[in-house]
Amino acid sequence: MTGINGSMAHLSDTLFTTAIATYAVGMVGFVAEYSFGKRGRIAATVPVAAPTRELVGAGGPPVELPPTTPIESTETAPSSERGSAADRIGRFAFIATVVGLLLHTASIAVRALAVDAVPWSNMYEFASVAGLVAVIAFVAVLWKAPQVRHLGGFILLPVIVVMFLAGTVLYSKAQPLVPALQSYWLAIHVTLVSVAEGALMTSAVLTMLFLVRQRYDRLSETPGRKIGAITAFGARLPAATTLDKVAYRVVAFSFPLYTVAIICGAIWAEAAWGRYWGWDPKETWAFIVWVVYACYLHARATAGWKGRTAAWINLAGFGAITFNFFIVNIVVSGLHSYAGLN
Amino acid sequence: MTDLRRPAMAALRPLRQLWRRLTSMRTALVLLFLLAVAAVPGSLLPQRPLNPDRTRAYISSHGAWGRLLDAIGMFDVFGSVWFAAIYLLLFVSLVGCLIPRIRLHARAVLRKPLPAPRNLGRLPEASSFEIADGPSAYAVAVRAALGRRWRIVQRDEAAGVVTISAEKGYSRETGNLIFHVALLVSLVLIAVGRLYSYQGSVIVIQGADQGFCNTVSQYDSWKPGRFAAEGKVSPAPFCIDEMSSFVADYTASGEPSKFSAHVVYRRTLAAKPEQATITVNHPLRLEGDRVYLIGHGFAPEVTIHMPDGSVRHDTAAFIPQNAATLLSEGAFKEAGVPDKNQDIGVSGFFAPTPADSGDNVITSVSPQVNNPVLGIFVYQGDLNYNGLPQSVYSLDTSKMTKLGAVNLQVGDTKSFANGVSVTFDGWVPWASIQVSHDPTQGYLLAAAVAMVVGLLGSLGVRRRRVWLRITPSSDAHDRSPTVVEVGGLARSDSGNFTAEFAGLLERLRGAATPTQRFVGAGKE
Numbered sequence: 001m002t003g004i005n006g007s008m009a010h011l012s013d014t015l016f017t018t019a020i021a022t023y024a025v026g027m028v029g030f031v032a033e034y035s036f037g038k039r040g041r042i043a044a045t046v047p048v049a050a051p052t053r054e055l056v057g058a059g060g061p062p063v064e065l066p067p068t069t070p071i072e073s074t075e076t077a078p079s080s081e082r083g084s085a086a087d088r089i090g091r092f093a094f095i096a097t098v099v100g101l102l103l104h105t106a107s108i109a110v111r112a113l114a115v116d117a118v119p120w121s122n123m124y125e126f127a128s129v130a131g132l133v134a135v136i137a138f139v140a141v142l143w144k145a146p147q148v149r150h151l152g153g154f155i156l157l158p159v160i161v162v163m164f165l166a167g168t169v170l171y172s173k174a175q176p177l178v179p180a181l182q183s184y185w186l187a188i189h190v191t192l193v194s195v196a197e198g199a200l201m202t203s204a205v206l207t208m209l210f211l212v213r214q215r216y217d218r219l220s221e222t223p224g225r226k227i228g229a230i231t232a233f234g235a236r237l238p239a240a241t242t243l244d245k246v247a248y249r250v251v252a253f254s255f256p257l258y259t260v261a262i263i264c265g266a267i268w269a270e271a272a273w274g275r276y277w278g279w280d281p282k283e284t285w286a287f288i289v290w291v292v293y294a295c296y297l298h299a300r301a302t303a304g305w306k307g308r309t310a311a312w313i314n315l316a317g318f319g320a321i322t323f324n325f326f327i328v329n330i331v332v333s334g335l336h337s338y339a340g341l342n
Numbered sequence: 343m344t345d346l347r348r349p350a351m352a353a354l355r356p357l358r359q360l361w362r363r364l365t366s367m368r369t370a371l372v373l374l375f376l377l378a379v380a381a382v383p384g385s386l387l388p389q390r391p392l393n394p395d396r397t398r399a400y401i402s403s404h405g406a407w408g409r410l411l412d413a414i415g416m417f418d419v420f421g422s423v424w425f426a427a428i429y430l431l432l433f434v435s436l437v438g439c440l441i442p443r444i445r446l447h448a449r450a451v452l453r454k455p456l457p458a459p460r461n462l463g464r465l466p467e468a469s470s471f472e473i474a475d476g477p478s479a480y481a482v483a484v485r486a487a488l489g490r491r492w493r494i495v496q497r498d499e500a501a502g503v504v505t506i507s508a509e510k511g512y513s514r515e516t517g518n519l520i521f522h523v524a525l526l527v528s529l530v531l532i533a534v535g536r537l538y539s540y541q542g543s544v545i546v547i548q549g550a551d552q553g554f555c556n557t558v559s560q561y562d563s564w565k566p567g568r569f570a571a572e573g574k575v576s577p578a579p580f581c582i583d584e585m586s587s588f589v590a591d592y593t594a595s596g597e598p599s600k601f602s603a604h605v606v607y608r609r610t611l612a613a614k615p616e617q618a619t620i621t622v623n624h625p626l627r628l629e630g631d632r633v634y635l636i637g638h639g640f641a642p643e644v645t646i647h648m649p650d651g652s653v654r655h656d657t658a659a660f661i662p663q664n665a666a667t668l669l670s671e672g673a674f675k676e677a678g679v680p681d682k683n684q685d686i687g688v689s690g691f692f693a694p695t696p697a698d699s700g701d702n703v704i705t706s707v708s709p710q711v712n713n714p715v716l717g718i719f720v721y722q723g724d725l726n727y728n729g730l731p732q733s734v735y736s737l738d739t740s741k742m743t744k745l746g747a748v749n750l751q752v753g754d755t756k757s758f759a760n761g762v763s764v765t766f767d768g769w770v771p772w773a774s775i776q777v778s779h780d781p782t783q784g785y786l787l788a789a790a791v792a793m794v795v796g797l798l799g800s801l802g803v804r805r806r807r808v809w810l811r812i813t814p815s816s817d818a819h820d821r822s823p824t825v826v827e828v829g830g831l832a833r834s835d836s837g838n839f840t841a842e843f844a845g846l847l848e849r850l851r852g853a854a855t856p857t858q859r860f861v862g863a864g865k866e
Contacts, residue, residue, distance in 0.1 A: 274634045279420050
């Protein structure tokens, strides 16, 4: 094992900070598009009682059509009218996101060169990779469904928060791997976990939007009910069933991945610690996360649990992921003590 | 169905209801959720099987609260009755749910796709179009257009009408069942593995005659499963005869980079000696057993002149007190002539890289060895006055008198009263070796792979039903052409069924010879 390349590690840190700043610019742009976009305003003023038509784009969330637009032309309609100020801001925000993504990727790649190993062996590095996965997931969704561009702020905000925490509280200097981590399972196990958890974060955001939208629908059906500021956001969101469906698809994708990640972790634990499972706190919480998402998948197929209950179970699952990442790493001691926060 | 009016059956009714309730999805969901919640204290409170010392400390520092938690099994959550109750109920619920589903699925797989409903227009997705072909010719074209993924049955109705029932996605339920059966098998394998598994650990000092064989008496600690408790090791005892060398490598900045133990071993007592290197992620795998390197430390070597004039050479493993600096503690015990208070006890610490923290108090600043210091307290008297078993790493000095204390570097000798002297000759490394045995873990891996395969089928495959009703042209009314009605149903995970159905419709249309006047009426 060679040492650490200091100047490269420094370059990686600089790229990381720049990526956060660029994401922040993108987020402000998305929020501006969301707030001032024409579609948003139309949706906010048109009574919801009129049946809205839904067109589902391939693989992505559908477009909820403004009543005046003919159906054919909206298949790939952007969220704001082409050429308008909001549209231009949205395009700019998208470009900023992609630039941020490139800087972010470069930061991780340079860190990998600096430590001469896969750069996700501590909390800082793991959070950075999970954030990258979430942004890639969002850009991939935009590829198929550009009409949800104005929702970019909802994805970028948690990513920026996680990255900010990673760069400040969780930061640790580039270091060579301790002997326990010198295994190809590090690349397999941790990559799978970060991809699955990054995707589950996207699902959690979609589920929150689903709950807002559903509440909005419920309140606006009963006349005279006041709609709060947060619920009013629901007016500009895609239809509730669509949000629910996409959130489910993401879990259906992530759950097998998470299962494989746990199995790979067990294989690694057998080689490193002498047993495939030992109820180490990290393992226990991985088990809890797995069981809660299993609950979600079952609840979604059970009468009486569909919709809102299932959505809350999804959020509970993401809560368990968050607990496993922050609390178990920082507060609870166990064998998975690689946080790098000493 | 069984007749519930018969008295014997009526008596069973509450039982049947209980069974039905237990095997319902709702109960399974609640149990699953309980399982997640029940696991939480197991991660937040210290657990006795993992960390007995911390558990003891926690209970004694929390008084009645600690004892209450202990009484309800909170310090051994995963071995507690209530945790077992939850997963056993879940197990039963799963079995009760799976058996009828396997039967239903087997029937569904064997059965032909259902006949077309009378009114296809009522299905969630429906459309119709006109074609120039006759019904039977078009039916052949439809089979080709749908391809092999669909199971297709053709039926004839009155007046020359032909219906086609097509169904796909059977592997969804197959995957679902494979996943759950594999899950049950995994649980059984884990349980069996626990019963027959064992785990022993032993400290092996580098050098000849310090090895061990895989028998219970030679281990420092031994954790057997219930059926391994009488000490039967399988398949045959192997021996780690010698750890010829242990090497710890460090980076320039002092971080550990590699630990490796070179060992000479025999697969069975009668086998030829072989050599192997055990490192942190690479255990030595013998049939049914794995030999791990799980820790290391230092064993100082001393020469002790006893009060009776005899000379003892001794090497003792010292236990690290600090994982980062490997400052270690231990003891040497030299029994003299019995009942003459001539035993010599030496307790001390070993600092691999010593630093004087003031007042001649030595501590260690690095796990790497650099001019090490052995600090000792020397006692004379009766080492084991009460004959009870005692730790080899510490001294009971209640019947001993202190002769003195000194910090020695390698080669130093210090003389005390009564002709006693201690020389620090040097040190050798030791490694903590763990032997684990679990007869089912290979099968468990196979079951886990089956679970993933089942999961992919269960979450990735979509179940679809499509029907076509092809009504032939008739001369009676306006020479109407052949009419094709299509209806579709998403049996699971509707996803994007509207778009999917539109694509399917396109293929079905393309398979036909179009009529002169094109009439297409989608259901909007």
